[in-house]
Amino acid sequence: MKEKALQFVCTQCGRIESKWLGRCPDCGSWNSFEEEAIQSQQSKPGKTAQISLETKPVLLEDIQVEPGFRYESGISELDRVLGGGVMRGSSILLGGEPGIGKSTLMLQMIEKCSLERTVLYVSGEESPSQVKLRA
C-alpha cells in the first residue's frame, strides 16, 4: 500500500514545508503549520497527444530562423554551454549540489536579461522572502 504524501502549510502566509515547523520562517507565526495531503496530478490513462494532420514536411534549407530565436543571457560561459544563448520558449534543467550557486546564477542571469525584457522568476523551493534577500 502506497503511503499518502503529506505537506505542511502555514495557515498565516501559505508557506509550504515537507515537515512540521513550530515557527514559520516567513511570517514568524507560531504553531501555524497544518498537515495537508498532497494532491497527485496523474493524467488519465489512454489520453494521448493530438497531432495535426495539416502539417507538411519542410526541407531544412527552406526553414527561416526567426530573429530573436536565441538571446544572450549576459553571462558568456552560460551562453557557450547553452549553444549560443537561451533558446526562446525553451526549458533548461539546471542541476548541482546544494549550495553550489544554482539560484545565484539564475538571479545573475535574470538581472542581465531584465534590462532588455520582462522576466518571470519561478521558484519551487524558496519562499518569496528568500528570493528577495538573495536578489
Ligand SMILES: [Zn+2]
Ligand atoms: Zn507563515
